[in-house]
Amino acid sequence: MWRNSSTGFGRISRLLHWTMAALILALLVLGTALGWIKPNLSTLWLYGLHKTMGLTALSLAVIRLIWHRISPPPPPLGPAAHWQNRAARATHLTLYALMLAIPLSGWIASSATGLDLVIFGQITLPPIAPTSEALENAGFAVHGILTKLLMALLLAHITGGILRGLKGDATLRRITKGLESPSRL
């Protein structure tokens, strides 16, 4: 089953979820390392790698949102008004907003440095902001703050998912194996 059904996630959504989960967790680790090291000729490739992975994540987020329109995700298991389902929905919406805002703020800040933005070692992307030191500083500050918010939300998201899995709820199973057995909350 490639598409989502009314009770479970199909292959495309599961593939997108786990590819992006791995990519974003790796980006958070690599980005944090970039905050510690000094940019110089020997570390430049790490910046290039971070930008390549970050813009790949942005493209996948757009594809994922388009896929949502084509094949809507299943509603939560159990009553939608239950606090856990309300919290999960608010978290997912914010995660989507951050999956767009974080790479965009990185792209804006990188454009504001005035340096070429090269991904995959050869594709030069157009700047999306004018060269400006103030914008560069503001852009990277926003990028940093939003990534902290993402880390906090992911902690809640992952803990919530695992706890529901431990309770025997099918929420975790339907995003891993894609089983469709209806279950209680």
Ligand code: HEM
């Ligand atoms: C090991 C880590 C992770 C676990 C255990 C996990 C678990 C889950 C579970 C159980 C769901 C299904 C919720 C439902 O049935 O409605 C889900 C959905 C979702 N997850 Fe994760 N997740 C993980 C990592 C991530 C990461 C890193 C992100 C990236 C920001 C992410 C973003 C999302 C989003 C946006 C949804 C909503 C699904 C949709 O509507 O397309 N997850 N996750």
Ligand code: HEM
């Ligand atoms: C989902 C995508 C992304 C994630 C999760 C992410 C994550 C991070 C994190 C955690 C940091 C460290 C922030 C700090 O501690 O201040 C960082 C720094 C950085 N990011 Fe990203 N990033 C993403 C996309 C991008 C993109 C698309 C670009 C540029 C095109 C970019 C460029 C940078 C640069 C240049 C730094 C280093 C800033 C500095 O030296 O202060 N990032 N990123």
